[in-house]
Amino acid sequence: MSSDDDTQTAIDDALVPRLRVIEDQPLPSRAEAYAQVHDELRQLLEGGDVPRTHG
Template identity: 55%
Template sequence: MTSTDASTDDQDGVLSQLSVIEAQPLEDRAAAYAQLHDQLQATLEGSDVPRSVDA
């Protein structure tokens, strides 16, 4: 899998999650958006960690 394929899969996953959130009643959306925010933040911050290169 290339990085472009992974990026497309990630985008599709986020779009799917957003669709599910938008289908929820208004009062439930805030918690769902907060959870998605935390998930995306953890993913993005995790990419800041240098990865070891296996030789």
């Protein structure tokens, strides 16, 4: 298993329980928590972008 696979497994293992906790919260808190998860995942995905050079 590669390092990327290990990282993905760790993220998956942490995300599912976190989402279950969020689902048990009242709606206003749930919305805020989902927004935070969204922002964290976006940063994680965008952080993997490598700028391309033309030439």
